[in-house]
Amino acid sequence: MEKFKLNQYLRTVRLCREDVDSFDIYPFSLEAVKNLNTLDFHPKVTFIVGENGTGKSTILEAIATACGFNPEGGTKNFTFSTMNTHSELYKYLRLVKGVKRPEDGFFLRAESFYNVATNIEELDREGDMPKIIDSYGGVSLHEQSHGEAFLSLLINKFRGNSLYILDEPEAALSPSRQMTMLARIHELVQQGSQFIIATHSPIIMAYPDSLIYELKGEFRKVGYKDTEHFQVMKQFVNNTEKMLDIIMNP
Template identity: 50%
Template sequence: MFLRNIQLQREKVTSFSTYPFSIPAIHQLNGIELNKPVTFFIGENGTGKSTLLEAIADKCDFNTAGGGRNNVYDVDASESALGEYIRLAWLPKVTNGFFLRAESFYHFATHLDQIETGALEPYRAYGGKSLHHQSHGESFLSLFLNRFNGGAIYLLDEPEAALSPNRQFTFLRILHDLTKKGDCQFIIATHSPILLGYPDATILSFDNGKIEQVKYEETDHYRVTKYFLQHREKFLEELFAEEE
C-alpha cells in the first residue's frame, strides 16, 4: 500500500457553492482512508468520482489528460479543478504510475506516436506497435500488460470503456497478478458490475451526496444488472411502458 489517505483542505476553499465544491459528495468530503490494494469509485455521472480521481492524478504529477509523469501534452478541459485543494498521505511515497483517462486515450496514443518517432525500440512498453494500429480494446490491454508493473500506483477512469465482458475478465486477472505481490495500488472509477466483483476490494459510492463504503451486493450496478438478467422481458416491458 502506498496512498493511505486523501484529505480535502477545506480551509483553502473560498466558496462551497462553486464547482467542484458544489458537487454534493465533494462538498461533504473530509477525508478518505485507503487500506486495500484496489479501491473502486462508483456513482452516477456527475457525482464527483472522476473529479476526485483526476485531482489525485494531479497531485501525483501525472498528466491529467492521461499518462505518467513524463508524458507532456495538452488536451482541452483536462486540467484538474480540485488538485490544489487536496492533500495525499503516503507510506511510502511513490512516483511511478499512470493515469488512464478513457475519454482522452486517443490523444495519449497520438502523443506516443509523436515521441516514439526515431526510437530504437518503438512502443516497447505498449505491445510493440502504435496504439492507433490496435483495436480500442487491444490498445487498453497492451497498456495494462506492458506498461503496468510493480512499485506503482495506477489511477483508472472507466477502463471498461473499451473492453468486452471477456476482456474485462482478462483485466481482472491482470489486476490480480499485479497486486498479489503487494507492490501495486489501483484506484478505479467504474460503472462495470464485472470489475466491481474483484474480491476484497473497497467500493466507495459517491451517490446520496456523500462518499461512503458499500458492499458489492448493495451497489446499483449489481442489483440492476441482476434484476435485468433474471427478468429481462418484464424489465423491458416496464421500461418501454413508461414512454407511452
C-alpha cells in the first residue's frame, strides 16, 4: 500500500500555519481553512464534503492552483483570466507528490466552466493548429447544455494516468448522468488516474474505493453511510411525506 501511495500523483497537502499572520482574515477565517492541518489523499478518489460556505471550494481552488492549474479551471495550458477572484491560499500550501507525474489533468469549476468553453472557442479562432475542441468531442461546448458539455469533457478529454480536481461536478448533471459519471470515473481510475472531488451528491460520493473527508468544525474521515448527505437523503426518500410536513409546517 505504501508503495502504491508513493506512486500516486498527489499524496498530501499541508497548510503552513506558521506562515499565516491571522486566522481572522479571509480566506484563513473560513472554517475549512481555519481547521486545516494536513490532508492525506487516497491513491484513487478523495471526496471533500460539507455544508455550503465552509470553504471547500476555496481549498480545492488553492490545491489546483498550487498544482499549476488555472484558478478558473481547465488544463495547465489554460492561462485566461476573466476576473482575478482567487485567494492567496495556494501560497501557504505545501504539496507532497509521488514519484510519478501525471500525463494530463483538469481542474473543473462548475461556476466557471462557461469561461473555459469560451476560451477554447477564442483560441480555435486565433490559431492555425489542430482545433482544441476536437479533443473535447468536436462540438462546441456552448452548443450543448451544461450537463452535455461536462459529459463531453469527461468522456472525450479525460484520460488515464492523469490528475483531476473537480468542484461540485454534479451541478449540471441529472441523477442518471451522475451514475454515468461514476462509471467513467471508475474507468479512468483503472487506467491510473487520481481524483479529488468536492461534492454534495450522495450518488457521486458512493464510489467505493475512496476516502471521504467531512467538514464539521474539523476534517473527519467518515464512511459513506455516516455522511450527513447520505443520512439526510435516505431519511427524505424513505419518509417523504413526514419530511415534507416537517419542512412545510414547522
